[in-house]
Amino acid sequence: MAKGTTEMEVGSDGVAVIYVVNPPVNALSIDVWYSLKRHYEEALQREDVKAIVLTGSGRSFSAGLDVSVFADIHKPEQLKDHCILIEAMTDIFEDAGKPSVAAIDGPALGGGLEISMVCQARISTSNAQLGLTELQFGVIPGFGGTQRLPRLVGLTKALEMMMLSKPIKAEEAHELGLVDAVVSPNDLLNDARRWALDICESKRPWVRALYKTDKLESPEVAREILNSARVQSRKQAANLQHPLVCIDAVEEGIVSGPRAGLRKEAMAFQELFFSGTCKSLIHVFFSQRATSKVPGVTDLGLMPRKVSKxxxxxxxxxxxxxxxxxxxxxxxxxxxxxxxxxxxxxxxxxxxxxxxxxxxxxxx
Incomplete structure (x- = not known):
């Protein structure tokens, strides 16, 4: 049985809107990735499509990689094949001849934010929450996040967002340049469609986040920021290595270029995926949620007894x-x-x- 899908509709304005459909939070399962690839390639091939808008069904863009993937993938070869697919998709999104705009309402977390950053622009509502939260699961952003986020918001803020796994609100994201405009939920899709057409007609810039450099600090300043982040990470989590691996991937992109950074990120993600730390943190994640669903207790609407003394x-x-x-x-x-x-x-x-x-x- 498929876990999620995508749907596409093409309007008379020539904009294809692709919806991620995997309630309740539109998690990016393997089935969603393959469906997204199929619809995106179809949109690129159709002559009646000028531009693309990527969004989520309901009130969520995407909360990121479906955590059940961690339980479904048992062999490195499986993971490598999926990562190659996703990397190819992000390249297509970023380098395609038709512009794409992410229309974000609700959470855009982890892989959800990463897929939005390969679009040429991001439009959000005030309800949006944006963040790279992978470190709380014992891995690092694996779909380009370590390279694109610093180029969109600056190195210091990008490291803070990744190290803390803490999302930011739409207003702050707009101030940082992570989103290009904040609009009302009722206007989100229409404004995103117009923005995509404006890019197509050269009325707005065609931005490829992977190659932006205006937000990056000089090598000397960047080195100081990275070293400071390492010191802070060792203080807060001396026994955890994956935060340091994340910093290393960011540094590789700054020193050797974004493509080298992507390669290091992909290799690190695949190694950490099968680590003991990742398995333990995923276990904690599922255990915490299991406590809210105790058979015979939470499903019976039990009321506390009255205390007399x-x-x-x-x-x-x-x-x-x-x-x-x-x-x-x-x-x-x-x-x-x-x-x-x-x-x-x-x-x-x-x-x-x-x-x-x-x-x-x-x-x-």
Whole structure:
């Protein structure tokens, strides 16, 4: 059974709109990638198509690579074949003779943001969230993110976004140059279509993010920024290597050019994909979500039982503090201690706070 797909419609204006369809967040499964490749190649071949808009169905652009892929791919050869396909697709997107514009509403994360960065422009709503969040899964951005993001927002901000795995909002993305315009949800598709046609008619610039250099710092400054990022990474996560690998991939692109950076990124992604760190973090990801779906508990609409009174074992500083809080919330409290001396000391602590008459409120 296919996990997601894409759909394409061509308007009378000559703009092909390709939708990523994989609810609820339009994750990029392998099936989605192959479907996207097929529709994009069709759009390039059709004479009635002048430009392309890439968007997501519903209220999400794409939350990135489908995490279930990590469980479905078991051999390096499988992963390598998929990575070759995706790299070829991003090259086609970026270097095609027809411009493409990403219309972003909701999350554009991980691979979702990476595929948008190969488009010639990005238009978003104020609801958009943009980020490269791969490091939280033990891998690095594997579809060009380590090379294109620094060229769009600058090295310092790009490293921050990748190291923290923290998305930014549309307004900040616009200020940084990651998105070209922020529009209302109702205007998103129409504005993206017009923007794509404007690029086609040379009314707006045709931008290939991989080859931009105006946001990159000088080699000397870049070296300082990269070394500082390494120091910070070692402080925050001394036992994790993949953040340092990410920094190395970024550096390779700055020192040896973006193509060399892409090669290093791809090799590192494929190695990290099968690492123990990646497996552990993916396990944590699925385990956290499993706790919200406990058979016999979360699916039965259970209600908490009414609390009539509370017993506290120990009247030390912590126990007496808890007792005081409960009494102030009008709960009867039973305080239990090992002997009368400690019990009286606990009662004294509660009385000392001046909140209550302990005799009537704390039956022993």
């Amino acid at each position: 509370v017993a506290i074992v120990g009247g030390g500083p912590m126990g007496s503090g808890i007792a005081t809080t409960l009494i102030l919330s009008h709960y009867p409290v039973i305080l239990k201690e090992i002997n009368e001396k400690f019990l009286n000391a606990g009662i004294g602590r509660i009385k000392g706070r001046g909140w209550l008459n302990i005799t009537s409120s704390l039956p022993i």
